[in-house]
Amino acid sequence: MPGFIGREQHSVDEKGRLLIPARFRRRFASQTNESGDSPQSRVQVIYVFKADDGSLELYEPSVWNQKEEQLLKLSDFNPDERLLTTLIYARLDQTELDRSGRIALSREMLDHAGITKDAVIIGANAKMVVWEPLRLERLLSDNAGRFAPLASRYI
Amino acid sequence: MPGFIGREQHSVDEKGRLLIPARFRRRFASQTNESGDSPQSRVQVIYVFKADDGSLELYEPSVWNQKEEQLLKLSDFNPDERLLTTLIYARLDQTELDRSGRIALSREMLDHAGITKDAVIIGANAKMVVWEPLRLERLLSDNAGRFAPLASRYI
DNA sequence: GAGAATGTGGGAAAAAGTGGGGGATTTATG
DNA sequence: CATAAATCCCCCACTTTTTCCCACATTCTC
Numbered sequence: 001m002p003g004f005i006g007r008e009q010h011s012v013d014e015k016g017r018l019l020i021p022a023r024f025r026r027r028f029a030s031q032t033n034e035s036g037d038s039p040q041s042r043v044q045v046i047y048v049f050k051a052d053d054g055s056l057e058l059y060e061p062s063v064w065n066q067k068e069e070q071l072l073k074l075s076d077f078n079p080d081e082r083l084l085t086t087l088i089y090a091r092l093d094q095t096e097l098d099r100s101g102r103i104a105l106s107r108e109m110l111d112h113a114g115i116t117k118d119a120v121i122i123g124a125n126a127k128m129v130v131w132e133p134l135r136l137e138r139l140l141s142d143n144a145g146r147f148a149p150l151a152s153r154y155i
Numbered sequence: 156m157p158g159f160i161g162r163e164q165h166s167v168d169e170k171g172r173l174l175i176p177a178r179f180r181r182r183f184a185s186q187t188n189e190s191g192d193s194p195q196s197r198v199q200v201i202y203v204f205k206a207d208d209g210s211l212e213l214y215e216p217s218v219w220n221q222k223e224e225q226l227l228k229l230s231d232f233n234p235d236e237r238l239l240t241t242l243i244y245a246r247l248d249q250t251e252l253d254r255s256g257r258i259a260l261s262r263e264m265l266d267h268a269g270i271t272k273d274a275v276i277i278g279a280n281a282k283m284v285v286w287e288p289l290r291l292e293r294l295l296s297d298n299a300g301r302f303a304p305l306a307s308r309y310i
Numbered sequence: 311g312a313g314a315a316t317g318t319g320g321g322a323a324a325a326a327g328t329g330g331g332g333g334a335t336t337t338a339t340g
Numbered sequence: 341c342a343t344a345a346a347t348c349c350c351c352c353a354c355t356t357t358t359t360c361c362c363a364c365a366t367t368c369t370c
Contacts, residue, residue, distance in 0.1 A: 067310060094178075169329090253350075326356080330352090
């Protein structure tokens with residue numbers, strides 16, 4: 001099963017709607033029928049997570065659910081584990097693809113990413129990452145020098 | 156069965172009523188008929204629990220009952236177990252959805268969470284968590300640096 | 311270049327959220 | 341026990357948001 005690969009830039013309209021590129025949507029289509037839905041009712045849910053670095057991460061249900069299984073093991077009464085759970089769910093949201101292949105991002109999510117007009121969507125295999133274009137540009141140029149050292153350490 | 160996911164902010168009116176977001180209410184609807192009620196009389200009960208961290212936890216009956224099964228195993232005559240039972244039930248309350256999809260929170264519950272005007276409701280899979288907005292904000296910013304370490308330790 | 315697929319925007323209808331009036335029931339009080 | 345006071349619900353009305361749908365422009369494919 002291939003992941004999301006590639007980078008595209010699209011506009012976010014006044015209603016906060018962001019188009020998911022067609023090539024990414026095709027990947028969804030191939031694995032919707034987990035629960036034997038009728039062709040009509042296949043609603044494509046997408047999880048949205050506010051990442052620490054100021055981007056938004058988009059997950060398919062099957063991928064997010066895998067992460068969530070880890071969360072379910074955590075105790076409500078261990079302070080550290082409870083805090084982690086809170087930190088995660090407070091940053092998480094859920095949305096659906098409309099018939100034009102867009103998702104509606106909440107004002108809060110857009111603010112977190114600093115998105116007003118345009119957004120870059122980067123395929124990162126299991127997830128998609130959404131950036132405000134200038135912010136991404138700055139991150140890349142600010143850290144251009146770190147690529148080689150990091151790469152040589154880890155790959 | 157998908158859980159509660161997402162974060163919303165709503166106002167609590169002067170009567171102490173808090174709206175349960177429509178998308179969360181829809182999950183209730185899909186599993187009301189446990190006891191074979193007539194369509195008319197399906198009253199949606201919600202359990203409210205005062206959490207240690209200053210939030211309120213909202214549970215569906217089916218989920219709370221599962222937790223309660225653990226409690227029923229505890230002995231009334233073992234001091235520790237008896238104390239635990241007391242501590243839990245002393246923090247627990249019960250309320251119902253009215254026809255507008257709201258629940259009435261008692262003064263005591265509101266005070267525990269420090270809620271006066273607004274409240275944030277966070278979907279946390281099996282339960283919903285209610286926060287006073289500023290209190291949540293403070294928790295999140297105070298612990299922003301702890302997310303990465305905790306996440307890497309537990310997930 | 312024609313037709314299909316993709317991307318963008320917006321209008322209208324429906325749903326959700328908010329606040330408050332008023333009747334019924336419960337609780338307090340003389 | 342009667343009456344007053346308070347509380348609790350149910351319903352209505354208004355505002356805002358979301359959803360659904362369509363139209364059009366652009367790009368891609370053959």
